Amino acid sequence: MSSIVNADALTLNAREADTVSKVIFERVFNQSDLSEYHDVETGVDMKTQIAFAGRIGLLGKASAGCAPNEAAGLTFTEKFWDPAVEDFRLKHCQGDMPKLLKLFKSAKKMNPDFYDVVGSPEFGVVIAAVEDGMKENIHRKIWFNDLTAATTANGGSFKVGTDLGYWNTFNGLFKQIFTEVPTTAPNYVAISANTGNSYVNQALAADAALTILGSMYAAADSRLLQDPNAFFLVTRSIADNYRATLRNKNLGAGFLEVVEGGRTKLTFEGKEVKTRYDWDMYIQGYQNNGTKYNLPHRAVFTTKSNIPVGTLSEEDLQKLDVFYDKTLKTNIIDGVYTLDAKHLEKYMTVAAY
Template sequence: MPLINADALVLNPREAETVSEVIFERVFNDSDLAEYHEVETGIDVKTQIAFATRLGLLGKETQGCTPNEADGFSLTQKYWEPVLEDFRLKHCQTDMPALLKLFRKSQRINPDFFDLVGSQELGVIIAAVESALVENIHRKVWFNDKTAATVANSGVFTNGTDLGYFNSFDGLFKQIFAEVPTSAANYVAIAKNAGTTYAAQVLDEDAALGIFEKMVTKADERLVSADDVFILASRSLADNYRASLRNKNLGSGFLEVVEEGRQKLYFDGIEVKVRYDWDRYIKDYQNNGTKYHLPHRAVLTTKSNIPVGTLSEEDLTKLDVFYDKTLRTNIMDAAYSIDAKHLEPYMTVAAY
């Protein structure tokens, strides 16, 4: 099967001449990982993450010659366990005769007709793969689950999903659901997630306003005072909150503003980052045909509390592109190590 299907292209009076004139379907999240996560590099298998509890009360009135003994602190640990993932895409020039016309005016003369490395044609493929790779890393970081199962097998993933794309390591939702369970003090329930139909899962008016308020109220003082605190929210919650902003005068800390040419949403002075990609992944991959699995989600935390670990950050965005003469095939390889960690539960409030 050809890597690109170009059969829909037809001859026009003037064809596109360069890669910049090809309009790609947009990805669902092309943001850098660093917008949402601290990215730890040099991470290898079983790299230790050590935690120290804080010291308690210190200092009592001196009694005699014996100093007052203070309580100590304890150490706990987690481990980075990055997995190695890879993929390969192959493209042969003869697979796609229809695409040749697209770059007729910019095609260089090449002693080897099949070698497209450095060409405009292969540039189209590389651009598409690099943007998709970023999107897929975001998906893995949040939705991966080592015990992933489809609905037919008592899981939450859409029937027919290739679970090999989801089960290499545990993503952040899997970890947060375990460490901030429904019984935890820093959990906020979203009642509509329990709806048994798509219609029954639609949020009531001002629902997000109440959910965000409960999240901030339940947050540890160390979390709400952190410099990098934010709320990550599904589009469903963000849209519901925006509707409330349009109908209410909540003050300067509750607004949507344009900063540096970009729309930003705030709740009580805390930025709300809208994760449009979450909604898409839930609809596509956690859908039983009648309802979605937890379609409304929000996480109040910090970048430093949900880091992503890798051996090299460059591996997450770069391709190895080469031509194999024996196969007359242009090959794009990617390999990277990756893991994600939810570090300290008290630095998170989860709504789901």
């Protein structure tokens, strides 16, 4: 039976760990709440219309006679929420791994105490680790999912051997943005380092991020610039490059690196620059052909309301169903949720890639 716990690499001795709370869990790359980057629309359980009304054009000409001058009205367009239903199951059978018994608990008796660890503090630590991993995976799907995902061997961008079933349930934001803000669009900014033919040749030159962010700001629609909630989302590669520039140049009040609540905050022209460390991790780990990365440097200038996430219930994205199956003598962690992401208005985005 596959299990949430694989202890094959553990060496047992007289002083082995005796509780899960003493185990050092590898940290996830992103366990931020979705609300840090996105508006979250709940109650989305099926194909649902999103309607857009265009801006009213010019109004008012000199009157001539009794009939008023006619003006153009509103033009409506639409997109659709189409959430995917996803699930996963993790199992833990105490009987399959007796050498891990100390990590979970000392059973009072074989039947039923030996097998059932649901509700124990030890298994609670494992559940917390799964919850963090679930958050990280939701962020991954929102940005990197692609209905037509393919490996580099088949003309796609994913590393050969990638299980595409984890990536192809709906179109994520990168797929949508690359389609709606193509390289010919006025709100697209080219990052020349992305075209390098090797990992080394894809490195950003000194001060490149300052140029990228400046070009994005210049390409932004005035309505985006005026929005007080506009922010930049950038790969770590761009954030680090920009941070190095700030430390070497005196750029003034709108270009800052400050620490708020123990967390570094970058700004460009007064707009926050949020570092997406998880983007770099997924690009390097999964969008990699062995010689170079697929667009390793990326930045998006937009607002939370322009890249919303849709789900039936936000609680589904955070909570797990944990239970003990007496028949199988197995502790089970289930997750199931609906999920979609939408890039709404092109003029409220500048994309650099």
